[in-house]
Amino acid sequence: MTELLKISLPDGSMREMEPGSTPADVAAAIGPGLAKAALAARVDGELRDLNRPFEGDAELALVTSRDEEDALELARHDFAHVLAEAVQALWPGTQITFGPATADGFYYDVMAPEGREPFSMDDLPAIEEKMREIIKADKPLRREVWSRSQLIEKWESEGEKFKAEWAQQLPEDEELTVYWSGDDWLDMCRGPHLASTGKLDPQAFKLMRVAGAYWRGDQRNAQLTRIYGTGWLNKKQLNAHLHRLEEAAKRDHRKLGREMDLFHLQEEAHGSVFWHPNGYMIWRELEAYMRRAIDGAGYQEVKTPQVMDARQWEKSGHWGKYRENMFVVPDEVPNTEDEGPLVSSDADMMAIKPMNCPAHVLVFKQGITSYRELPIRLYENGCCHRNEPHGALHGLMRVRQFTQDDAHIFCTEDQIVAEVQAFCELADRIYKDFGFTYEIKLALRPDQRYGSDEDWDKAEAELRQAVIDAGMATEEYGWEELPGEGAFYAPKLEWHLTDAIGRTWQVGTIQSDRVLPKRLDATYIGEDGNRHRPVMLHRAIFGSYERFIGILIEHFAGRLPVWLAPTQAVVATIVSDVDPYGREVAAKLEAAGTRVGTDFRNEKINYKVREHSLAKVPHLLVVGMREAEEGTVAMRTLGEKEQKVLSVDEAIAFLKGAATPADLLAD
């Protein structure tokens, strides 16, 4: 006689079940409500199918839609399978590959049948319709264990070349699982899945777009069609998500940049920004802000050459590793005399800097440095050019010319932890001044790397210790270590900002570098009178001015804090008779340091209010006959319906206060 299985439940109770029973049986034994609500099970912590039999005594937690994270993951994975099934049902001969869940949905990479063009947006409605049919048919999803050879045979017989190739290179003795949808379709999958397609809400998904993707992520391989969808537990969640996407589109910095007349891009200088007066005012404020910050933190500002001889880049190692991203120029007067080539083939080459670090080392190397001078912190608003792949360019976020708030700290081994800790504190102040919350991550050694394991142990420990010392290695700061994400030469700390609609942006970073000081032979004289190698800490807080401004625009949806707003106030007149008074008010504001505009156009006040509101001007000062007689202004603040009547002096004082940069506010 077989023994009963002991299944313990989250509430501490225990149930005895027949061998071969499943989580679904437990759910049914507890009650019909739970049986219906159960989507999957956690068995000893592992997410599993409801119908997969227990293998022994176990701890069981049933997963319902209340366990949102698990439930979403399951639903999205199932949507992906239903998508693949639908595509094959509609177009037999379509090859399927992979289809995982993503952050807000799912995708499936497929290859259209031979002779048919790749799937396009136009195909999506039909696929969605077929998916709804499959969901409504409530097909049971059944797990089966297959051998590798069984699978290969199956895929090969069906012409599923990609699946077959994948199965081929799995370990020979591995037990593989497949999932049946009903009894007419199956996919190789690790699972788990919901018990049936009917557990999905047919109104809770939407196919979003198609895009190219490489088989196994490699450019050399065949290009598949990736069909993206967003998937949720119910229609309400789907609509909320679609609404968020609309919000994000409204905040798009490329759109706002045009509407607010901040900058433009054009094809003759693609990937580089034409800053307009409005946009560059934001830049100037940021630059002034950053100078105050670094001046107070013991940095010294430098400015280094834009173009350096290729030989220098060879020494630094960039020529070898980074040349394909560098703009190279001949060090020669171009030929204008005859029909010959513009430059001779043996011209010496120079390169526009893609990074500031080598030049900073060269500054450091001038003269002889004593250990007493360390740490030396060299800062530069460093304008760099990188010849990025064209497909990577994106508004201000990814450009070919950008200016980093870049600094390199040259210090001794003993100073690393304290320097990194001080940096953590500086970054914290700065991000908070802009109203961002953030998370700190430590990117650990990648598989492919330089240096000994001991060096990596040491470098990782230093960065970790600094964050601990700063008191930031906590959940509050989103502290997390990311295995395999580090640069090939060093681990790095990364700061990920969270913006107003919950997106994250990696901006700040600090990493220790023992390689470049060595390559460029930077030394200092130690206490012992001998030469020593300094460590170099690369660090940035904004990342680049371009990108940081892009993030600010999207974070604030264009409604920048007053101190960053290009125009802080506009004086708008109601009738032309008060234009002289309006001019007087504007002149006083300007004299007091406010960036003020005027609007004396022959338009109604409604029109002016609308226009300046859309332009995100924070304060509108309306003047009519009443204000002119009383020496006042009617101030309307962006986003508020109410207006305030203030004397001109009060308005000046108010705007001065409102425009104080965040770091200069008295606490």
Add this chain to the structure above:
RNA sequence: GCUGCUGUAGCUCAGUGGUAGAGCGCACCCUUGGUAAGGGUGAGGUCGAGAGUUCAAUUCUCUCCAGCAGCACCA
């Protein structure tokens, strides 16, 4: 860089094998109006660049350039 889509007025976009349209914006006129669009008139375009097919190309085809989405990339 790869795949797909797109490129028409300053912006957003419609349209056509016989060299073009709307709304907004802009200029001028009327209107002087109290907190998110007052009315009228007018100016603006080598229809991304080049080549091909054609009697004729902004329209069809090809190449290139750029943008968008995704992929890859982000030392």
